Amino acid sequence: MASLAAFGRSICPTSPLFPAPACGNLGSLLRPVRHHGSGEAAGEAVLQVDNRCSDQVLDFPGGKVMFVPEMRFLPGSPNERINCYRVLDENGQTISGSRFQEVSKEVAIKMYSDMVTLQIMDTVFYEAQRQGRISFYLTSNGEEAINVASAAALTMDDIVFPQYREPGVLLWRGFTLQEFANQCFGNKLDYGKGRQMPIHYGSSRLNYFTVSSPIATQIPHAVGAAYSLKMDGKNACTITYFGDGGTSEGDFHAALNFAAVMESPVIFFCRNNGWAISTPTAEQFRSDGAVVRGQAYGIHSIRIDGNDALAVYSAVHAAREMAVHDCRPVLVEALTYRAGHHSTSDDSTKYRSTDEIQHWKTARDPVSRFRNWVEGNGWWSEAAEVEHRSSTRKELLQAIQVAERAEKPPLSELFTDVYDRVPSNLWEQEKSLRETIKKHPKDYPSDVPV
Amino acid sequence: MATAMAVRALGKRASIAARGFSSSCETEKAAKDGKPINLFSAINQALHIALDTDPRAYVFGEDIRFGGVFRCTTGLFDRFGRSRVFNTPLCEQGIVGFAIGLAAMGNRAIAEIQFADYIYPAFDQAFPFNVIVNEAAKFRYRSGNEFNCGGLTIRTPYGAVGHGGHYHSQSPESFFCHVPGLKVVIPRSPRQAKGLLLSCIRDPNPSIFFEPKWLYRLAVEEVPEHDYMLPLSEAEVIHQGSDITLVGWGAQLSVLEQACVEAAKEGISCELIDLRTLIPWDKETVEASVRKTGKLLVSHEAPVTGGFGAEISASIAESCFLRLEAPVARICGLDTPFPLVYEQFYMPTKNKILDAIKATVNY
Numbered sequence A: 001m002a003s004l005a006a007f008g009r010s011i012c013p014t015s016p017l018f019p020a021p022a023c024g025n026l027g028s029l030l031r032p033v034r035h036h037g038s039g040e041a042a043g044e045a046v047l048q049v050d051n052r053c054s055d056q057v058l059d060f061p062g063g064k065v066m067f068v069p070e071m072r073f074l075p076g077s078p079n080e081r082i083n084c085y086r087v088l089d090e091n092g093q094t095i096s097g098s099r100f101q102e103v104s105k106e107v108a109i110k111m112y113s114d115m116v117t118l119q120i121m122d123t124v125f126y127e128a129q130r131q132g133r134i135s136f137y138l139t140s141n142g143e144e145a146i147n148v149a150s151a152a153a154l155t156m157d158d159i160v161f162p163q164y165r166e167p168g169v170l171l172w173r174g175f176t177l178q179e180f181a182n183q184c185f186g187n188k189l190d191y192g193k194g195r196q197m198p199i200h201y202g203s204s205r206l207n208y209f210t211v212s213s214p215i216a217t218q219i220p221h222a223v224g225a226a227y228s229l230k231m232d233g234k235n236a237c238t239i240t241y242f243g244d245g246g247t248s249e250g251d252f253h254a255a256l257n258f259a260a261v262m263e264s265p266v267i268f269f270c271r272n273n274g275w276a277i278s279t280p281t282a283e284q285f286r287s288d289g290a291v292v293r294g295q296a297y298g299i300h301s302i303r304i305d306g307n308d309a310l311a312v313y314s315a316v317h318a319a320r321e322m323a324v325h326d327c328r329p330v331l332v333e334a335l336t337y338r339a340g341h342h343s344t345s346d347d348s349t350k351y352r353s354t355d356e357i358q359h360w361k362t363a364r365d366p367v368s369r370f371r372n373w374v375e376g377n378g379w380w381s382e383a384a385e386v387e388h389r390s391s392t393r394k395e396l397l398q399a400i401q402v403a404e405r406a407e408k409p410p411l412s413e414l415f416t417d418v419y420d421r422v423p424s425n426l427w428e429q430e431k432s433l434r435e436t437i438k439k440h441p442k443d444y445p446s447d448v449p450v
Numbered sequence B: 001m002a003t004a005m006a007v008r009a010l011g012k013r014a015s016i017a018a019r020g021f022s023s024s025c026e027t028e029k030a031a032k033d034g035k036p037i038n039l040f041s042a043i044n045q046a047l048h049i050a051l052d053t054d055p056r057a058y059v060f061g062e063d064i065r066f067g068g069v070f071r072c073t074t075g076l077f078d079r080f081g082r083s084r085v086f087n088t089p090l091c092e093q094g095i096v097g098f099a100i101g102l103a104a105m106g107n108r109a110i111a112e113i114q115f116a117d118y119i120y121p122a123f124d125q126a127f128p129f130n131v132i133v134n135e136a137a138k139f140r141y142r143s144g145n146e147f148n149c150g151g152l153t154i155r156t157p158y159g160a161v162g163h164g165g166h167y168h169s170q171s172p173e174s175f176f177c178h179v180p181g182l183k184v185v186i187p188r189s190p191r192q193a194k195g196l197l198l199s200c201i202r203d204p205n206p207s208i209f210f211e212p213k214w215l216y217r218l219a220v221e222e223v224p225e226h227d228y229m230l231p232l233s234e235a236e237v238i239h240q241g242s243d244i245t246l247v248g249w250g251a252q253l254s255v256l257e258q259a260c261v262e263a264a265k266e267g268i269s270c271e272l273i274d275l276r277t278l279i280p281w282d283k284e285t286v287e288a289s290v291r292k293t294g295k296l297l298v299s300h301e302a303p304v305t306g307g308f309g310a311e312i313s314a315s316i317a318e319s320c321f322l323r324l325e326a327p328v329a330r331i332c333g334l335d336t337p338f339p340l341v342y343e344q345f346y347m348p349t350k351n352k353i354l355d356a357i358k359a360t361v362n363y
């Protein structure tokens, strides 16, 4: 009742939430103005508002709103698109005046070499799928900087809720080539016990939640987990990755709103790569990308060049500071391009031009751009490049052989983990399945130990 | 190897499906002027006809403009244009919610959900289960027939495919059978798919049409090029038999068919029934058959517990109690998530069915 009464009044209630006095529109109205405005202009606006009578201001729950006589609709899209933060130009030179987070030699070299490793993984696993050795694969081509540089800006205590095109984050954290291969071959060493398709990696050791195919479901999980970090007073945040397509799911919207309201320390990392399978972003949304949606939900948001490793690193570094120290969500929209097909089940030349693909593969390649910068610092050389590529390739081919030869997980694992313990219906089903296998051994793959 | 295994299994299915089914006179007649095509082409033909015969018909979903990930919508965009055939944003609840509104205004809204796995309720937060269950299914009832969304048809690929793992293999049909107000239809072959899909599109009730994705390319059958419909809520007796009744739907029919052939070699005569529409289902046909054979086996890919086989089994136990000579057998998927490397173990295979046929007949 009390709040209803307050609703209709033009004078501020004197609750702690609305602490303004008398002609009272100072408190909650002025603070945001100062915050967003810059210098003088903001000061003037403040004064003007201050001089008006309270009947020109709607004392609305959630903050005061000014009345205006003109009828004016907000435009559906702003006249100018939101700018994009960038540090390195196409040649890998730092743009003059750009501000970015320092990267040590050691970190820079690891960043670059992990980006190359990711490229090699993509080439070799893709090939293995084409040869029928694994059933499926999906590359991160063109998104190497996003993968590796964002991971580099986090700490190992930060928790990752991936979509599926971010294996470089796991690589950065120390997932070995053997571990990647084990998952893709679904052998007994795969942590997922061969139950999911290739590329559905996960590792509790590395704080990386297991990939799940349904789009966008991980986004609200990251918000809940971040709230837990906050409640536990941890010096950590969560980060969740998703594509431009993912921003259309209800989960995305629910997650942003929850994060803002619950003040969860989460980084929403949108990889806007222009395509969701065959659907271009023009058929996905008409907002100026994802960045403005963050703002609409009351979340600090930034748009960055996703093919610029230093911009990605710096933005995520800053976002992490805000998330952890100010306890608030942050949204990062990285503009990039899915330079490969959606997956091994897709042929993207059916729906986009090869010129477009070629342009992004060459002129805008994030890996060579970062290489130029690292080399420019005298931290990398052609010799190092050749050595890293050949040793990584060798190591990966070896890992694949090992993974391929390893046994599949045993039959008993078919029934575990449905619940914490195997319930009686599954015991019975296992018993009956074993009898069937005895009778018809030829019906079953010989590489699964029974 | 998993892949080799998939190919072997595919081979088995292919041979059966390509042989086709002996079916009712109606389709038999129709088949005469048909050309052999696969299941996705049959769906594609039905969609062409639906758009062609009704200017108020629309086809939309994720990635359907370039033909869809299973090629079912190839050529529709070029022929009918972007206002009737379009890509949607990646949002299943949006697709179905939009389709309900469109249908409620007297249109035929033919919506595609890219995989049946992405229609699910509780495993995922945002799927259109609420939209389907609370909106589509109750639209007519809750308004006292002031409004309806009968023009709604949701098409979605379902079931095993040899390498789909958890999220590209599931059979969620029983969830929707628990929702009065919807029709749930699953075809077993190209000819059936075309006729049943056109019936769903033109039926004055919202329907979900599950397409067996394993058969998209593999099942080849003569399909009449003209516009024809097959009746909903009518099961089809595919083989007459006297010893046991076998009931299934969709891709599982070809596995049941193989088991029938094997059983016949051992002198067991099976009556094979394709249920085709799961709700409202054709109990009379199944009952009549069980009265004759005294035995029933139901088979589906979805987990056995709470699957639609349970409903059939309970209904028949009620109505044919005195006539049953053995417990109703259910050969279904295991009560686990759909497991990639264990797919063959999970599946209700021919030999599992054959063993159960023998056990039931010799009860």
Ligand SMILES: Cc1ncc(C[n+]2csc(CCOP(=O)(O)OP(=O)(O)O)c2C)c(N)n1
Pocket (backbone or CB within 6 Å): A165, A213, A214, A215, A242, A243, A244, A245, A246, A247, A271, A273, A275, A276, A277, A338, A342, B062, B090, B092, B114, B115, B118
């Ligand atoms: C809920 C759900 N609907 C549909 C799909 C099928 N699907 C898989 S990936 C994808 C496109 C995702 O695009 P985007 O989010 O932009 O990520 P990108 O592949 O570009 O990295 C779709 C529609 C799915 N996996 N989950």
Ligand SMILES: [Mg+2]
Pocket (backbone or CB within 6 Å): A243, A244, A245, A271, A272, A273, A274, A275, A276, A277, A338
């Ligand atoms: Mg994308």
